[in-house]
Amino acid sequence: MEAGEQAIPVWLRERRTGVGRPAERSRAEVTAAAIALADREGLAAVSMRRVAAQLGTGAASLYRYVAARDDLLDLMADEVAAGYDLPAPGGPWLTGLLEVGRQGRVLMLRHRWLPELVLTRPALGPHGVDLLEHVLAVLAEHPADTTRKMEAFAVMNTLTAALALNELSITSGTRHRQGAYLAHAVAAGRHSHLAAALTGASLMPATPAERFEDTLARILTGLLGAA
Amino acid sequence: MEAGEQAIPVWLRERRTGVGRPAERSRAEVTAAAIALADREGLAAVSMRRVAAQLGTGAASLYRYVAARDDLLDLMADEVAAGYDLPAPGGPWLTGLLEVGRQGRVLMLRHRWLPELVLTRPALGPHGVDLLEHVLAVLAEHPADTTRKMEAFAVMNTLTAALALNELSITSGTRHRQGAYLAHAVAAGRHSHLAAALTGASLMPATPAERFEDTLARILTGLLGAA
DNA sequence: CATCGTTCGCGAACAGTGTTCCCAAAGGTG
DNA sequence: CACCTTTGGGAACACTGTTCGCGAACGATG
Numbered sequence: 431m432e433a434g435e436q437a438i439p440v441w442l443r444e445r446r447t448g449v450g451r452p453a454e455r456s457r458a459e460v461t462a463a464a465i466a467l468a469d470r471e472g473l474a475a476v477s478m479r480r481v482a483a484q485l486g487t488g489a490a491s492l493y494r495y496v497a498a499r500d501d502l503l504d505l506m507a508d509e510v511a512a513g514y515d516l517p518a519p520g521g522p523w524l525t526g527l528l529e530v531g532r533q534g535r536v537l538m539l540r541h542r543w544l545p546e547l548v549l550t551r552p553a554l555g556p557h558g559v560d561l562l563e564h565v566l567a568v569l570a571e572h573p574a575d576t577t578r579k580m581e582a583f584a585v586m587n588t589l590t591a592a593l594a595l596n597e598l599s600i601t602s603g604t605r606h607r608q609g610a611y612l613a614h615a616v617a618a619g620r621h622s623h624l625a626a627a628l629t630g631a632s633l634m635p636a637t638p639a640e641r642f643e644d645t646l647a648r649i650l651t652g653l654l655g656a657a
Numbered sequence: 658m659e660a661g662e663q664a665i666p667v668w669l670r671e672r673r674t675g676v677g678r679p680a681e682r683s684r685a686e687v688t689a690a691a692i693a694l695a696d697r698e699g700l701a702a703v704s705m706r707r708v709a710a711q712l713g714t715g716a717a718s719l720y721r722y723v724a725a726r727d728d729l730l731d732l733m734a735d736e737v738a739a740g741y742d743l744p745a746p747g748g749p750w751l752t753g754l755l756e757v758g759r760q761g762r763v764l765m766l767r768h769r770w771l772p773e774l775v776l777t778r779p780a781l782g783p784h785g786v787d788l789l790e791h792v793l794a795v796l797a798e799h800p801a802d803t804t805r806k807m808e809a810f811a812v813m814n815t816l817t818a819a820l821a822l823n824e825l826s827i828t829s830g831t832r833h834r835q836g837a838y839l840a841h842a843v844a845a846g847r848h849s850h851l852a853a854a855l856t857g858a859s860l861m862p863a864t865p866a867e868r869f870e871d872t873l874a875r876i877l878t879g880l881l882g883a884a
Numbered sequence: 885c886a887t888c889g890t891t892c893g894c895g896a897a898c899a900g901t902g903t904t905c906c907c908a909a910a911g912g913t914g
Numbered sequence: 915c916a917c918c919t920t921t922g923g924g925a926a927c928a929c930t931g932t933t934c935g936c937g938a939a940c941g942a943t944g
Contacts, residue, residue, distance in 0.1 A: 437830070439838045450891030451939045477930060488894040490933085499931065549776040549819070554835055559842045559851065566850035576854040581872060584823070585816070592776070592815040603664070608781055611666045615786045623793035624786065627803040645808060645880070652879015653872070677920030678910045705902065715923035717904085726902065885944100892939075901930060910921075 440501040441508075441555050455485060457495045461505040465541070468506065473543035476502070500551070507547045508555025513537050519567040524650060526568035527582070530561070531590050531646045535639070538594035545591040545598070552587065574654055582653055589649060590642075597638050667728040668735075668782050680721060682712060687722045688732040692768070695733065700770035703729070727778070734774045735782025740764050746794040751877060753795035754809070757788070758817050758873045762866070765821035772818040772825070779814065801881055809880055816876060817869075824865050 445453070463484045468476050478499060482489040496502045514533050519526060538544045554562065565583045572579070599605045616625045636644070672680070690711045695703050705726060706716040723729045741760050746753060765771045781789065792810045799806070826832045843852045863871070 437834055437837065439834055441838050442841055445891095449889075449941060451893085451941090453892065478932080479930080482894095489931090490894050490896090491892075493932075494892060494894095546777050550773050550822075552835075554839055556838075556842065559839060559848065563848045563851045566854055570850060576857050579854065584819070585872075585876070588815065588819040589812070592811070595777075596811065607664055607666055608779075610664065611668050611783075612781055612786060614669055615783065621786065621790045623797060624790045627793055627806065630803045645812075648879045649812070649876050650879070652875045652877070672920095676912065676918075678922085679912085680921065704900085706900090709923090716902090717923050717925090718921075720903075721921060888941105888943075890940090890942105893937090895936095896934090898933080899931095902928095904927080905925085907924095908922090911919090912917105913919105914915105914917080 439553065439555075440496065440504055443497065453494060455487070455495065457505065458509075460485065460492060460495045460502070461509050464502055465506050465509060468543045469541060473546060476506075476543075478502075503547055503551065504553045504555060507544065507551070507553065508557050510537055510541050510544055511555070511557035511561055514557070514561060514564075516561075516564050519564065519570065523568050523572050523654070524647065527565065527586065527650055528643060528647060530565060530568075531586055532639075532643065534587070534590040535594055535642055538591060539597065542598055545595040548587055548591040549595070552584070569654075572654060578654070582650065585649065585653060586646070589646065593642055593645065597642075666780065666782075667723065667731055670724065682714070682722065684722045684732065685736075687712065687719060687729070688736050691729055692733050692736060695770045696768060700773060703733075703770075705729075730774055730778065731780045731782060734771065734778070734780065735784050737764055737768050737771055738782070738784035738788055741784070741788060741791075743788075743791050746791065746797065750795050750799050750881070751874065754792065754813065754877055755870060755874060757792060757795075758813055759866075759870065761814070761817040762821055762869055765818060766824065769825055772822040775814055775818040776822070779811070796881075799881060805881070809877065812876065812880060813873070816873065820869055820872065824869075 460481065464476050464481045467481060467484055476499075478492050479489040481502070482492050492502075496505070514530070514537070516530065516533070538548070562580075562583055565586070566579060569579050569582070574582075612624075612628075615621055616628055619625075687708065691703050691708045694708060694711055703726075705719050708729070709716040709719050719729075723732070741757070741764070743757065743760070765775070789807075789810055792813070793806060796806050796809070801809075839851075839855075842848055843855055846852075
């Protein structure tokens with residue numbers, strides 16, 4: 431409708447060359463400042479004014495590097511995806527995919543704002559495309575059709591983000607807010623299975639990393655077939 | 658830290674009885690207005706002022722029913738979860754879970770703002786707890802331990818939301834924004850598997866509903882074991 | 885070296901946002 | 915009829931994303 435040229439993603443909107451006053455900063459610099467701010471104070475703190483302040487400039491200047499705040503968020507997510515350090519494809523596809531998941535989890539725990547971004551705005555930038563290419567390479571010998579492989583990629587990203595978000599909600603106090611009502615509901619009776627489940631031995635034997643890997647492995651084999 | 662009593666979720670914060678001037682509206686009424694607004698204009702349109710306007714009151718009045726906007730969002734999500742109409746547990750657990758997934762998908766397609774809420778703020782209200790109880794009942798005979806059953810519930814919710822979000826992004830034009838850069842990356846060479854995947858016959862034989870069900874079935878059997 | 889075309893930096897302003905304060909009004913209860 | 919508690923909500927505060935328009939800075943051109 432009203433989005434004429436704006437349908438073009440950030441990464442394709444390159445700045446013109448040579449002519450005119452040269453920019454004092456780069457898109458990468460702005461992105462880095464935003465990431466640093468988000469790491470320190472969370473996604474909500476990433477406002478145009480605060481990012482600009484972090485760079486020592488005015489808020490309006492950022493619009494020379496980015497068309498809107500959402501573009502900045504896309505840039506942040508894709509920039510973190512540059513942190514994957516993936517081995518050359520080869521060996522069983524499941525181990526290859528698990529390695530991707532493992533690293534994704536670490537990146538998301540390191541940047542606590544990433545899961546929310548991955549879940550709500552799954553945009554593919556240059557590094558995201560590289561990651562997809564890697565996954566497809568790992569699955570090159572796999573007999574599944576293209577659609578299913580793409581689906582596996584999406585499911586892996588989504589699930590990694592969701593599980594990471596869950597882990598993070600345990601660390602920060604966010605988790606107790608949910609348990610509060612749950613406990614109340616159980617105490618009120620009328621939820622027999624739930625009550626039984628919560629009173630049952632809630633043993634957590636494995637480390638979070640192990641649990642994550644186990645879950646991801648089960649789901650990927652379910653989606654793509656056994657080893 | 659600074660959240661003393663505010664750690665209590667909305668559903669436990671009931672209003673006092675009898676004494677004082679009676680409220681002109683109910684929490685359910687406010688929630689319904691917010692849902693109607695979101696259905697019509699999206700989640701971003703759900704501001705305190707606009708919800709209040711929809712009810713013909715002032716914005717500040719809403720804080721008599723809700724402690725913050727986030728509470729309102731939680732109420733909206735849980736209210737929609739009242740829309741599940743689930744058969745009594747019985748029969749194979751997989752068919753029971755698939756029915757839950759099917760209905761969840763329909764609810765999310767009907768309320769296009771729900772997936773985002775489910776993904777980023779997975780809070781359990783009364784109806785959410787009822788749903789969890791139902792899932793545990795369906796899985797009552799299943800040998801898996803409690804933690805895994807809870808995990809299956811979470812994975813089901815997350816995945817349903819993510820897949821619904823994906824479906825919705827195809828309907829609205831949002832999808833092309835992603836494909837734009839993907840096409841560019843492929844055209845630039847250097848992504849052989851991706852290029853092969855995209856040029857391959859992209860046949861979409863099944864309906865979205867069928868694809869959704871197939872994916873969910875595969876993942877649930879992967880997580881919980883074969884039928 | 886001056887001019888020109890273009891781009892950059894960014895203060896100011898606009899239209900919103902969530903939330904808090906405070907006070908007037910309303911209603912049951914004693 | 916007071917009293918006490920609670921509701922309704924205008925006004926204000928501290929922000930937000932974004933646009934406008936200007937002056938200044940630069941590379942290329944004459």
